[in-house]
Amino acid sequence: MDSKTPNINNIPEKLLKPYSAKETEGRIYSAWETSGFFNPDICIEKGVTAPDAEPFSIVLPPPNVTGTLHLGHAFEDSMEDVLIRYNRMLGKKVLWVPGTDHAAIATQSKVEKILEKEGFRKTDLGREEFLKRVDAFAQESHDTIVSQLRLMGSSLDWSREAFTLDAKRNFAVRTAFKKMYDDGLIYRGHRIVNWDPKGQTVISDDEIVYEERKAKLYTFKYSKDFPIAISTTRPETKIGDTAVAVNPTDERYTEFIGKEYDMTFCGVPIHIKIVDDESVEKEFGTGALGVTPAHSQIDAEIAKRHNLPTVQVINEFAKMIKGGENLLGKKTTEAREMIAQWLRDEGLMEKEEDVTQNISLAERSGGIIEPLPKLQWFINVNKPIAERENKTLKELMLEPVQSGKIAILPDRFENVYSNWIENLRDWCISRQIWYGHRIPVWYRTVESAKSKVESENTETYCGVEAPEGDGWTQDEDTLDTWFSSGLWTFSTLGWPENTADLKTYHPNAIVMPGYEIIFFWVARMILMSQYLIGDIPFKTVYLHGIVRDANGKKFSKSANNGIDPLEVINQYGTDALRISLIAGVGPGNDIKFDLQKVKAYSKFANKIWNITRFVFENTSKHDAWNKNPQITEADQKNLDELNALMQEITKEMNEYKFYLVAEKLYHYAWHTFADRIIEEAKTCLETGNEADCASLLYTLHFTLSTLLKALHPFMPFITEELWSLFPENNQHLLMVEKWPCK
């Protein structure tokens, strides 16, 4: 190279060596941050964005402050940053809001586990001290997450960072709650709820996961005098039965309907009425259903229809609170076997079958859900709202998706979304945990009242701030973490104040969470935004899949198959990780994580590095190319081909098909630009005349600079670095260059 490159001194030293991501990435991120261009206001101030440019905004799905980021986050952040950088280069007013989620139950249980190892419980500390511990943990976790987001190259506007539990978001939560309360959408009610005995809190229907387990289905009679046998997998609850329900058309049992029986079951007196109810299936079991209103959602509904009493036999710790001495205080599982034995001994057991059944588990704690009657706060999804044309929350959630105002990608999830809403029940929002937004409701006893009903002696106050006067105590419960997450698209923009940010950046252009949180998060954001703002929260929902290990298994602590993104970055660089997660992965598709793919793209990074070296070496030898040379026919053909590619990928970028764009750029850079155009250029550069060389060098330089721009959203670090090596780019960061196509 020495003899033929007299101008070697012009070539930056580092370009002569292979690309080093490690040496480059940190330095480049600092340059970006220092420039202030992550902040759209500064882009306008410095003249890189027009003040009246079209806005483009995304909120980062706030990671839980329960630990560190994994490959799933890396995947999500990469895609969002691609869109953000692309749209910034288009000249739009681009805002990507960073933040973290307090993730109430998840974070609290994490800290409780740490305390457990230290040998004490949260009650030993008390609410205030415990919350200090959680805050400290959350802060540490937050700091890790933020540093990881920077490592990923995410061009987030850090000046607007938010936390779902900070003061501003707390104000938004209280404001939202108060409005819903005043509109009668939030109410307190006694219901059968999903109680998690392990986590000691209520959870919503969506926080339940199902697991198939083997169980015994027992068929028996309460006593010898009782005419009908019933079946159950949970005999221990049967002490709480107050009725037996049969289908009204079931001729086997019609003669008994309306009759009542007093018996002693397992040493406990019980009173059973036989009722008819359409919901009972004749074919299942004996066709007769023992009704346990206190411990089954469906039974509670039957009980309500027939005005049956409720007898609670199990408490919050999943232990028996009714029954003979031998049963009291026993765990449900122990009691189950004891009662089964009693039935056998008494000759009441008719059948015992092995069945598989789905049991309900709390997603976070793994505790077996115990349906219990409890007083909780709910959001009514079926109440007409005057301010919203008498539409219900359900309707407000359904409408924008069905009308196409909000597009969901891939579109098959639109049906999933609609089905979920149609089956939606009232949302239980209160949690018996300490970490989270405290419910903004206060109570005090009214001395003068003489009612015998306790609730009538209690004054209730709901407000954004605590009430004036003495004797008020705040509700002990906190809110479901998704309540504050639902406000995220606008609480981060200053709502309830009518800020400039809110006017400019809401609704967001797009939101990009994993498909597993479509109900938890996407649906709740639509609910809150439609109700509180009267508008959609975003125009497009792009649901991505799950990153799995090489065997297709979910990453989890128990499987011990976790891969730390930092290790991958250390080995291959962030750019390689980013584009390997994006290329060829369409919406809704899971990824089997493949280190080979990352490796392949790290080679691609080096390839671009070497392409640049070649172009640089040759352009620095001449200068005629830079003075409007006459373009040869052959070069024009290549420029036309490049332009056609840019047209094509720009269209695809606008359709959110960046996974195709990444592959096309890779293919063009390597197999068209390097393998063909550059190879063919070599001969001309050796033997061609001055004019042809000028045309060719212009073409090479133009193609390279177009490629660096087009690749920048995908591989921001290396492209920015290479861009900066050209003297003419000294003053301009690639990140705010114009996208190379209208």
Add this chain to the structure above:
RNA sequence: GCGCGAUUAGCUCAGUUGGUAGAGCGCCCGUUUUACACACGGAUGGUCGCAGGUUCGAGCCCUGCAUCGCGCACCA
């Protein structure tokens, strides 16, 4: 039970207005050719899950089936 997705080269996966099968990795052969051995040139490799149908023509559309995975419901 209802619904959804996947099934394409050894592996991971692209392939939307239906028109002669693609990429990466791996494997094999060759090349240290002056941007790059993190490279270059070349070779091998697929009845596009199965069975029908529509069509001049189907990986792509329709019907049925199989296997794997997922969601929802049920869970007496």
